[in-house]
Amino acid sequence: MRLLVARCEIAYHGRATTSLALGDRVILFKDDGSLCVHADRGYKPLNYMPGPTSVSEDGDVIRVYRAASDETLVIVVHEVLTDERRELVDEAVLEHDGAERQWHLLLERAPEAIEVGLVVLERERFTDTGPIDLFCRDADGRTVVVEVKRTRAVAAHVEQLSRYCERVDRDPAHKPCRGILVAPEIAPQARVMCEARGFGFVELDFGVLKGEVAPELTLFE
Amino acid sequence: MRLLVARCEIAYHGRATTSLALGDRVILFKDDGSLCVHADRGYKPLNYMPGPTSVSEDGDVIRVYRAASDETLVIVVHEVLTDERRELVDEAVLEHDGAERQWHLLLERAPEAIEVGLVVLERERFTDTGPIDLFCRDADGRTVVVEVKRTRAVAAHVEQLSRYCERVDRDPAHKPCRGILVAPEIAPQARVMCEARGFGFVELDFGVLKGEVAPELTLFE
DNA sequence: ATATACATGTCGAGG
DNA sequence: CCTCGACGTGTATAT
Known part of the structure; x- marks a missing residue:
């Protein structure tokens, strides 16, 4: 350099x-x-x-x-x-933790953190409208689409969830599916949209979730 | 530092x-x-x-x-x-020539580059759904909403234009308004969406437009 | 190549 | 504050 x-x-x-x-x-x-x-x-x-x-x-x-x-x-x-x-030698690659992908893995291990009785059928289920984070079934046997955000959920994310649910509903076997948004926080307007569309919102903190689900993974204290 | x-x-x-x-x-x-x-x-x-x-x-x-x-x-x-x-003295501020802003200014000077007979009524017209890039009237007296993109237009941009048009249509004085997307390029899916919703697409290259409309602004060469 | 979504996104404007 | 859209966005991934 x-x-x-x-x-x-x-x-x-x-x-x-x-x-x-x-x-x-x-x-x-x-x-x-x-x-x-x-x-x-x-x-x-x-x-x-x-x-x-x-x-x-x-x-x-x-x-x-x-x-x-x-x-x-x-x-x-x-x-x-x-x-x-200067000759700088650096073979290391940045190890990353807390990305959305990791939320998916943790939630797959502990879907009860979202809702009691929830079962994850598939993670990253690809559809022609985009990938569904967690494709699930609830305690009553209804299909549930879960969209996970690692930052505050906003209106666009509710739109995203809507698209996925509409797509899933095209299959009579799944209709009517439920939609759940999971995030550490939600913007007021997004909350209103969730309520208007009948979607659930679950507030989840990654640090807390990781501590409960996989304390062995917890680095940094 | x-x-x-x-x-x-x-x-x-x-x-x-x-x-x-x-x-x-x-x-x-x-x-x-x-x-x-x-x-x-x-x-x-x-x-x-x-x-x-x-x-x-x-x-x-x-x-x-x-x-x-x-x-x-x-x-x-x-x-x-x-x-x-090191003591680094730097009072300078980065002069930034925002690309999108320039497009707006140029198109305001030369709306005919979009469509013959088009008149720009307002630039950056603020609505509760967001700012409309160019709020116009066409040769037939119809209201036209123009959304300008400096990069390739994609599906989300068509959605954006849709929202603005829906908002404008809520006012009977403007309904039914036309929507035009202006960009140097458009993704195939976005083009399909435009056609399905009756929006126009105008392909415009910034360099060419600048050369035609304001050659005196051309720096660097 | 095309489309989509994530990012320690950041940044700024308007209400 | 909240919301939204631009950014010299960049980056990864799946179709």
Whole structure:
């Protein structure tokens, strides 16, 4: 990686157009051709470019071009504060936990967290309107479609659940199915929509669920 | 800004949970409390934290806590390759030429690019279902709702246009309004939806439009 | 390739 | 606050 700290101006042209007046920034040129420009504020880069790119340098002008998307970044360097190259060895991949997929796995092990008597028939059941998170049957033998959200549920998610239920209802064997939205929180409007459409909402916290269902999986204390 | 290059392990716990095994990374600790962790590939950080945070250091363990969202990042430093502090002065703000906004402005100047005889009555007309990009009247005096997309139009965009048209149709003075989707490209399914709902689709390339309508605005070349 | 949904999405505008 | 839509969204996955 090339680590350039410099007082510079930057212009980007591609999907949008940006320009950045003179200032001090840290610029990371990575070995895969990607780069990002950071000032001393905010965690997001001021400018960036995914790899692969071609980087050319002409005096104090660095031009980065990404042919795949016809994007150009031009850096005009006014003063170099640091310019060093470092070999960074990193074979690790980021292990991720708490993604929606994991909710599905946990809920499959503990469907009673959603409702007593619920049985998960299928997880990630694919339909032509999209994948149904949990395809279930309730204590009364009725088909239940469960849509899981790891963040606050909003109107669009209720729409999503509606589509799935409508799709399932096209099969007389399942009609009329029930819909349940599972999330740690729900927006007021989404709650109203749920009630209007007869859907259930179950408030579930991932940390709590994991602790109850699979305490052996709990890392970080 | 503190610029730490180190061989380290990292754990994050907050909205999700991640862990990252030993590897060499560049870590930027910014003065506003935000930080980001970069390996030598990809333009996105492996981990990050928005400011403000409190950073505490205990031996080779750096703990970053963000109270606002109860998120924690723990860095276990195994080997320090570089650890320096730099004063970076940057008063500049990123000038951003929002693409969609430009489309609206250009189309307001040249509605005939969409349809002969079209007149733009209002741009960004706010309704309780969201903002209508271009609220227009056609050559026959009918109300027209135009939804502009700067990328390929997909099904969700047709849904969006539907909602706006339904909203406009609630007013007898405008009913029945027409809907037109404007984009550089449209997905096959979205095209079918447009036809099924009687919406028009106009294929427009921004570069071409800009060249025709406002060549004086063309920068970079 | 096309379509869909997830993301530690983030960000900003309007009500 | 809440809601919604844009983003230089990016990314993964299934058809």
